Amino acid sequence: MDTTDLLNRYFEGSLSPEEEQAFLLALDSDPVLKEEWTFRKELKAGLHILQRKQDKEMLRKWDAERKSVNPFKKLLAVAAMLAVIALIYWIYSTQQQSDNLYAHYFQAYPNVIRPTVRGETADTLNSTLLQAFQLYEEGRYKDAGSLFQQAYQYNREDYTLFYAAICQMENGNLREAIQQFEAITWKNDAYALKSWADWYRALAYLKLGEVPEAKELLSQLSRENHAASSLAIKLLGELN
Amino acid sequence: MNRIEALKRGDPSITRMEYETNREGFFAFLRKLGASEESLADRYQDAFIILLENIRKGRLDQLEARLSTYLFAIGKYSYFNSKKQPDWIPLDENSEVRLSWDPFTDSLPEGFTEKLERQFRLLGLKCQEILKAFYYTGLKLDEIVSSMGYENKETAKSQKSRCLQQLKKQLRS
Numbered sequence A: 001m002d003t004t005d006l007l008n009r010y011f012e013g014s015l016s017p018e019e020e021q022a023f024l025l026a027l028d029s030d031p032v033l034k035e036e037w038t039f040r041k042e043l044k045a046g047l048h049i050l051q052r053k054q055d056k057e058m059l060r061k062w063d064a065e066r067k068s069v070n071p072f073k074k075l076l077a078v079a080a081m082l083a084v085i086a087l088i089y090w091i092y093s094t095q096q097q098s099d100n101l102y103a104h105y106f107q108a109y110p111n112v113i114r115p116t117v118r119g120e121t122a123d124t125l126n127s128t129l130l131q132a133f134q135l136y137e138e139g140r141y142k143d144a145g146s147l148f149q150q151a152y153q154y155n156r157e158d159y160t161l162f163y164a165a166i167c168q169m170e171n172g173n174l175r176e177a178i179q180q181f182e183a184i185t186w187k188n189d190a191y192a193l194k195s196w197a198d199w200y201r202a203l204a205y206l207k208l209g210e211v212p213e214a215k216e217l218l219s220q221l222s223r224e225n226h227a228a229s230s231l232a233i234k235l236l237g238e239l240n
Numbered sequence B: 001m002n003r004i005e006a007l008k009r010g011d012p013s014i015t016r017m018e019y020e021t022n023r024e025g026f027f028a029f030l031r032k033l034g035a036s037e038e039s040l041a042d043r044y045q046d047a048f049i050i051l052l053e054n055i056r057k058g059r060l061d062q063l064e065a066r067l068s069t070y071l072f073a074i075g076k077y078s079y080f081n082s083k084k085q086p087d088w089i090p091l092d093e094n095s096e097v098r099l100s101w102d103p104f105t106d107s108l109p110e111g112f113t114e115k116l117e118r119q120f121r122l123l124g125l126k127c128q129e130i131l132k133a134f135y136y137t138g139l140k141l142d143e144i145v146s147s148m149g150y151e152n153k154e155t156a157k158s159q160k161s162r163c164l165q166q167l168k169k170q171l172r173s
Helices: A004-013 A016-029 A033-105 A128-139 A141-155 A160-168 A174-183 A194-207 A213-222 A227-239 B001-008 B014-035 B037-056 B067-082 B112-122 B124-135 B141-149 B151-170
Strands: none
Touching: A004 A016, A004 A033, A004 B124, A016 A033, A033 A194, A033 B014, A033 B037, A033 B124, A033 B151, A128 A141, A128 A160, A141 A160, A141 B014, A160 A174, A160 A194, A174 A194, A194 A227, A194 B112, A213 A227, A213 B014, A227 B124, B001 B014, B014 B037, B014 B067, B014 B151, B037 B067, B112 B124, B112 B151, B124 B141, B124 B151, B141 B151
16 A cells, blocks of 8 residues: 555544554654655644634624624614504504593484384384384394394385494494495485484494594584584594 | 535525524523633634534534534533633543544644645635545545545545645745
């Protein structure tokens, strides 16, 4: 085996213990081999030291970057957290105010269409409507709402939809209630319910947290000459 | 690709992620052992360098413990060793996770490392690659043939020999 192979195998660590022992002995008697071995040994150590130095520089740089970035990041995190808290508080307090006002002002519109007569039989033409109002007055708004919807199919009266929408509000279906109020064409508003419908729509928007929409409707109402106008003015004052 | 493979290939984002995610845990661990606050950053850097070196050398290819466990073990034994001697050197023995580390403390000729740093950079990339693979990473010539795409072992051996002679010449000039 030539000396190059011996050197390669020594540095590969693939010499047997006997071969390694012989190799180390040969170093003492062969100055050229020893010089080459020393050079390679120094090269190996040198390359390790250089790589470690390079790694150390890289890690120090990362640490320095973290130190320089962290105060800003921390400040940013604190600012973001405060902003989130403020936003949550604002949303909460606004919603709380809306909920309180809604609870204060909302009440189901009374039955002004046809006073319910207890025990009246349901075999008349208007039995569905009659039953709807009975349930409405008993506070059974879910069933009442369905019957108002059914009644509308044959009487086509705007008030039927009006009461159906009130039932939706009572059932907490505010978005559906708004849609229902908006779907009423008011061809024959004999009971002056249109302005009340706007009033209820305003309340529904308020409860949904859509205050600008509520204010817009209340503002319109406040300019009318209607029983709902004074309520609208009062509520607007509390919102502003 | 698993994490060890990514670290072996020198993926910078994975390396940094590994460095950053274990940092606080390592600090807390060494604090418990009694290491001083001002020494923690240096100790962590050094432990991480040992980790990287052992990964590059393929010593952790079959690691069954978690990488962080290995890293913390390096820190632990480095710390205890540092209490015995001022220039601390991690131990290679008596670890639940076997550590492997050659400190290369044999004295090198005056100014050798600085000169090597300059001259090594002047070598062609192919020479830098093969010399580093053999003398730093510890790949055998057979492994270099397959990993670096040499035709055969003789070609790789000749290339390495030429590169060595060139470097030696540069260092002597």
